[in-house]
Amino acid sequence: MGELPRNLTHRVMVGSVPVGGGAPVSVQTMLSTPTSDVELALSEIARVVDLGCEIVRLAIPSEAELEPFGRICEASPLPVVADIHFDYKLAIGAAKRGASKLRINPGNIGGTDRVDAVLDAAGEAGIPIRIGVNGGSLEQRLRDAEGMSLPEKLAASVEGFVEHFESRGFGDIVVSAKAHDVPTTVETYRMLSKRLPGVPLHIGVTEAGTLRQGTVKASVGLGILLAEGIGDTLRVSLTGSIDDEVLVGWEILQACGLRRRTPELVSCPTCGRTQIDLIPIAEEVAARLARISKPIKVAVMGCVVNGPGEAADADIGIAGGKGEGLIFAHGEVLRKVPEPEIVEALFDEIGKL
Amino acid sequence: MGELPRNLTHRVMVGSVPVGGGAPVSVQTMLSTPTSDVELALSEIARVVDLGCEIVRLAIPSEAELEPFGRICEASPLPVVADIHFDYKLAIGAAKRGASKLRINPGNIGGTDRVDAVLDAAGEAGIPIRIGVNGGSLEQRLRDAEGMSLPEKLAASVEGFVEHFESRGFGDIVVSAKAHDVPTTVETYRMLSKRLPGVPLHIGVTEAGTLRQGTVKASVGLGILLAEGIGDTLRVSLTGSIDDEVLVGWEILQACGLRRRTPELVSCPTCGRTQIDLIPIAEEVAARLARISKPIKVAVMGCVVNGPGEAADADIGIAGGKGEGLIFAHGEVLRKVPEPEIVEALFDEIGKL
Numbered sequence: 001m002g003e004l005p006r007n008l009t010h011r012v013m014v015g016s017v018p019v020g021g022g023a024p025v026s027v028q029t030m031l032s033t034p035t036s037d038v039e040l041a042l043s044e045i046a047r048v049v050d051l052g053c054e055i056v057r058l059a060i061p062s063e064a065e066l067e068p069f070g071r072i073c074e075a076s077p078l079p080v081v082a083d084i085h086f087d088y089k090l091a092i093g094a095a096k097r098g099a100s101k102l103r104i105n106p107g108n109i110g111g112t113d114r115v116d117a118v119l120d121a122a123g124e125a126g127i128p129i130r131i132g133v134n135g136g137s138l139e140q141r142l143r144d145a146e147g148m149s150l151p152e153k154l155a156a157s158v159e160g161f162v163e164h165f166e167s168r169g170f171g172d173i174v175v176s177a178k179a180h181d182v183p184t185t186v187e188t189y190r191m192l193s194k195r196l197p198g199v200p201l202h203i204g205v206t207e208a209g210t211l212r213q214g215t216v217k218a219s220v221g222l223g224i225l226l227a228e229g230i231g232d233t234l235r236v237s238l239t240g241s242i243d244d245e246v247l248v249g250w251e252i253l254q255a256c257g258l259r260r261r262t263p264e265l266v267s268c269p270t271c272g273r274t275q276i277d278l279i280p281i282a283e284e285v286a287a288r289l290a291r292i293s294k295p296i297k298v299a300v301m302g303c304v305v306n307g308p309g310e311a312a313d314a315d316i317g318i319a320g321g322k323g324e325g326l327i328f329a330h331g332e333v334l335r336k337v338p339e340p341e342i343v344e345a346l347f348d349e350i351g352k353l
Numbered sequence: 354m355g356e357l358p359r360n361l362t363h364r365v366m367v368g369s370v371p372v373g374g375g376a377p378v379s380v381q382t383m384l385s386t387p388t389s390d391v392e393l394a395l396s397e398i399a400r401v402v403d404l405g406c407e408i409v410r411l412a413i414p415s416e417a418e419l420e421p422f423g424r425i426c427e428a429s430p431l432p433v434v435a436d437i438h439f440d441y442k443l444a445i446g447a448a449k450r451g452a453s454k455l456r457i458n459p460g461n462i463g464g465t466d467r468v469d470a471v472l473d474a475a476g477e478a479g480i481p482i483r484i485g486v487n488g489g490s491l492e493q494r495l496r497d498a499e500g501m502s503l504p505e506k507l508a509a510s511v512e513g514f515v516e517h518f519e520s521r522g523f524g525d526i527v528v529s530a531k532a533h534d535v536p537t538t539v540e541t542y543r544m545l546s547k548r549l550p551g552v553p554l555h556i557g558v559t560e561a562g563t564l565r566q567g568t569v570k571a572s573v574g575l576g577i578l579l580a581e582g583i584g585d586t587l588r589v590s591l592t593g594s595i596d597d598e599v600l601v602g603w604e605i606l607q608a609c610g611l612r613r614r615t616p617e618l619v620s621c622p623t624c625g626r627t628q629i630d631l632i633p634i635a636e637e638v639a640a641r642l643a644r645i646s647k648p649i650k651v652a653v654m655g656c657v658v659n660g661p662g663e664a665a666d667a668d669i670g671i672a673g674g675k676g677e678g679l680i681f682a683h684g685e686v687l688r689k690v691p692e693p694e695i696v697e698a699l700f701d702e703i704g705k706l
Contacts, residue, residue, distance in 0.1 A: 032623040059625035083624065085659070136663025180619045182608045186580070207619045207654075207663070210632075210639045212597075214620075215565070216572045216604035223573030224580050227539070237622040239635040239653065244565075245622070251569035255535045266533045266560045267567075269590040269598070270385040271436065272412030279563075282592040286563045300592065301560075306438065310489025310560070 005229035007193055009200040012128045012174055015079025015100035017054050019128075019174060020200030020232040024259050027249040028202075028235040029242040030057040030083065035065040041072050044242065049077055051246045052261050055233065057081040057103065066093040073098030081130070088114035092121040101174070103130040106161045107139040119170045128172040131161045134206050135179040150179065151187035155195060162196055174233070175199050178206035182221040193230045203231035207239075214238040215248050219255070226256045263289045263350075266311055267300040274302035276320025276339060284343055296353060298346070299328075308333060315353060318346050358582035360546055362553040365481045365527055368432025368453035370407050372481075372527060373553030373585040377612050380602040381555075381588040382595040383410040383436065388418040394425050397595065402430055404599045405614050408586065410434040410456060419446040426451030434483070441467035445474040454527070456483040459514045460492040472523045481525040484514045487559050488532040503532065504540035508548060515549055527586070528552050531559035535574040546583045556584040560592075567591040568601050572608070579609045616642045616703075619664055620653040627655035629673025629692060637696055649706060651699070652681075661686060668706060671699050 011021025019026060029048055033040045035058045045056050056078045060069055073080045081101040082094030088109045091102050095118075102122055106115045122129050133154055142153045154177040165173055177192060179185045185205050192201060205221040208214035218236040225231050236248045253259040267282040268274075282300045289298060299317030301307030304326055307319030312331030319326045325342040327334045327349055337345045364374025372379060382401055386393045388411045398409050409431045413422055426433045434454040435447030441462045444455050448471075455475055459468045475482050486507055495506045507530040518526055530545060532538045538558050545554060558574040561567035571589040578584050589601045606612040620635040621627075635653045642651060652670030654660030657679055660672030665684030672679045678695040680687045680702055690698045 030622065030624055032627060033625065035625045061626045065625070134663065136659070136665060181610070181617075182576075183610045207621045207652075209618045209620050210635050212568070212600060213604055213607075213618060213639065214622075215568050216601060217608045219569045219572030220576030220580075220605060220608040223535075223576050227573075227577050239620040239622055239632055241632075247565060248569060251566055252573060254566075255570045255573040257534070257536045264534075265562045265566060267562050267592040268560045269383065269567075269592055271383055272386065272388045272418070273414045274385060279592055279594075282563050286566065299560075306489070310487065312489060 007197065007229045009232055010198045012172055012200050014055050014081065014128065017079055023232070025226065025231055025253055026054040026233040027052055027246055027253070028055040028057060028081075028233060029053050029245045029249075030059070030235065031242065035059060035061075035072070036068050038068045038071045042075055045072075045076050045078055048242055048246050051243055052250050053078060053246045055079050055081060055100075057083050057235075059083045060090045060094055063090065063093070066090065066097060069094060069099070070097030073100070084109070086110070088118050091118045095121040095125040095127060099125070099127060101128050101130060103132045105132055105134075105137050106164070107133065107157060108137055112164070115164070116168060119165060119168050122172070123170060128174055129165070129170070130174040130176060130202055131158055131165070132175075132202070133157045133161075133177045135184065149187075150184050151191055154179065154188045155191040158192060159195060162199060173199055174202050176202040176204065178204050180205065180207040182217055185221050186224050189225050189230050190228070200232040201230060202233050202235070204235045204237055206237055208237050209239060211238060211240045211244060214240065215244075218248060219252050222252050223256060226252070226258060260295055261293070263292055263294055264297045265289055265300065266297060266314055266317070268302045268307070268310070270302045273305070274320065275322040276302060276325060278302045278320055281318075281320070281343060285346065288343075288347060292350065294350070294353060296350070298350065316346065316349050318342050360550065360582045362585055363551045365525055365553050367408050367434065367481065370432055376585070378579065378584055378606055379407040379586040380405055380599055380606070381408040381410060381434075381586060382406050382598045382602075383412070383588065384595065388412060388425070389421050391421045391424045395428055398425075398429050398431055401595055401599050404596055405603050406431060406599045408432050408434060408453075410436050410588075412436045413443045413447055416443065416446070419443065419450055422447060422452070423450030426453070437462070439463070441471050444471045448474040448478040448480060452478070452480060454481050454483060456485045458485055458487075458490050459517070460486065460510060461490055465517070468517070469521060472518060472521050475525070476523060481527055482518070482523070483527040483529060483555055484511055484518070485528075485555070486510045486514075486530045488537065502540075503537050504544055507532065507541045508544040511545060512548060515552060526552055527555050529555040529557065531557050533558065533560040535570055538574050539577050542578050542583050543581070553585040554583060555586050555588070557588045557590055559590055561590050562592060564591060564593045564597060567593065568597075571601060572605050575605050576609060579605070579611060613648055614646070616645055616647055617650045618642055618653065619650060619667055619670070621655045621660070621663070623655045626658070627673065628675040629655060629678060631655045631673055634671075634673070634696060638699065641696075641700060645703065647703070647706060649703070651703065669699065669702050671695050
């Protein structure tokens with residue numbers, strides 16, 4: 001795809017993280033632990049920081065969570081976004097207690113006056129608001145509208161809110177409009193990126209499902225959008241761990257060639273020619289590479305005949321033979337080692353790079 | 354994305370499975386067991402048939418595998434493709450022993466005469482040939498060519514072979530040109546689809562890596578291509594189980610809205626509002642749905658407040674509360690059940706649909 005085009009949106013700051021305006025596409029997640037448990041939340045945040053998470057979101061379901069939310073914001077190494085539904089007072093409270101961004105659906109916050117009170121609070125705190133609409137929470141007016149497709153309804157909902165925000169002089173906006181199916185999500189974001197060209201887009205497929213289905217839906221949907229230059233920050237939604245959400249988010253950016261965090265692993269799918277137990281070897285290599293930040297390409301190949309040649313562009317690699325393996329670099333064989341020593345030998349060589 | 358455009362290629366038959374010409378995009382895998390073990394191969398094939406695999410490929414590394422290959426072809430419920438490198442005699446042998454397709458890289462089979470002998474054998478057997486080129490096995494001439502990008506080299510390699518095949522009157526062709534990075538793979542297939550508009554394309558990202566990375570790379574790469582109408586049959590390459598290759602292949606087609614095999618699962622990512630242990634419930638539902646072929650949409654939502662509304666388009670769903678859950682259909686609550694009974698109650702309702 002060569003150098004991907006990037007739609008140039010204006011830049012919004014989420015704490016210290018820039019979103020839009022040519023900034024790297026950032027990776028977010030949302031905690032699933034109760035916001036009232038400050039220690040647990042902070043330990044979850046510490047874990048996902050190590051995996052590359054850059055922005056974290058927490059739900060504030062009631063007033064009881066406002067005080068602990070404030071303590072989390074104070075201690076968190078990442079900017080914290082407050083996720084608010086229905087009660088505008090919670091949004092105002094979160095803005096006062098250190099939220100780096102608010103996420104609301106202005107359609108379910110209780111009328112224009114209350115939306116405006118939230119805008120005032122965010123303006124005073126100097127933080128952006130994400131207008132987050134999704135397929136299941138459209139305003140009744142649009143839900144009932146005839147002759148409009150769901151992407152058109154979602155885009156119209158967002159556009160209406162953006163117009164209102166801007167008419168009030170509030171331009172510090174990020175928008176999202178997610179559906180739980182990929183074609184609807186892709187179509188909606190294409191419309192938004194055309195109709196609101198300057199507004200940074202938070203992209204995601206909502207309620208995408210369990211680990212496998214959710215990984216595939218997020219990868220297909222966000223991959224298509226990113227390949228078209230659409231998207232400034234992303235969240236992968238999984239009914240699974242937040243670790244997986246962050247890791248999959250990074251894998252999508254790496255697959256698109258947009259950002260790189262860990263060495264690139266090339267590993268063959270094994271076939272009837274493979275005479276070594278390759279899958280556990282590749283999984284071990286993948287797990288160890290996740291802790292290394294050298295921008296190199298590492299190959300794990302199942303056969304000495306095709307391996308070094310097919311992975312000639314790898315900086316370092318192994319190819320499995322019968323009970324032994326080759327270590328190679330840029331297609332040239334360096335040495336032969338017994339099978340049990342192959343992973344250690346590979347990481348010895350990686351250490352020397 | 355609405356109705357996806359499909360590039361209209363001509364149709365090739367792989368055994369009883371049509372590829373191209375508007376046929377559904379088929380799902381393939383390649384066995385990693387030794388072809389010499391006929392019983393093991395047949396049991397692997399039986400397993401992936403149940404997961405939706407439609408074409409299966411086996412390696413023939415030496416003459417010793419030809420006889421067992423023939424027995425596998427005879428007993429297999431799926432069309433069997435012979436994967437051949439270097440030795441044209443193995444390709445001829447496979448054609449004679451019941452292969453439904455040959456996969457060769459004409460650049461490594463030993464010169465034009467030998468390629469022509471393979472064409473004659475395939476023509477006699479009435480089977481198609483897949484010209485399978487990849488980044489690591491380009492002809493030296495192209496590998497050394499200056500001023501050409503890798504996608505241009507891969508496309509040129511394929512084009513040269515297609516021209517030669519057609520000049521010999523052999524048109525029963527499928528082509529593939531895979532790289533192990535997504536941007537190169539996407540760019541190459543875009544070129545092939547423009548330059549060889551009638552030729553069916555087998556799409557895939559090669560050596561894509563272990564389960565997570567490989568799933569993401571295949572989903573991003575094949576998702577982008579399928580969304581552009583490119584691709585007639587696919588294989589997901591994972592350093593992992595062939596079961597996962599087939600399941601991920603289907604998830605990609607389902608995510609693109611191209612085909613559907615199982616009910617659609619919508620499940621929320623859980624958040625600080627969730628008061629039920631949702632992840633194991635969703636995984637259990639996903640596993641049980643994989644064995645049901647009703648074309649319905651099923652929702653597993655973590656909260657009784659947002660759940661039924663956000664999943665109003667689901668035919669049936671559950672929403673978790675505190676120790677209990679709601680069963681709902683099209684956004685309307687049917688009944689309340691205790692948490693331990695929630696999955697059973699859901700499948701009771703699915704049974705009634």
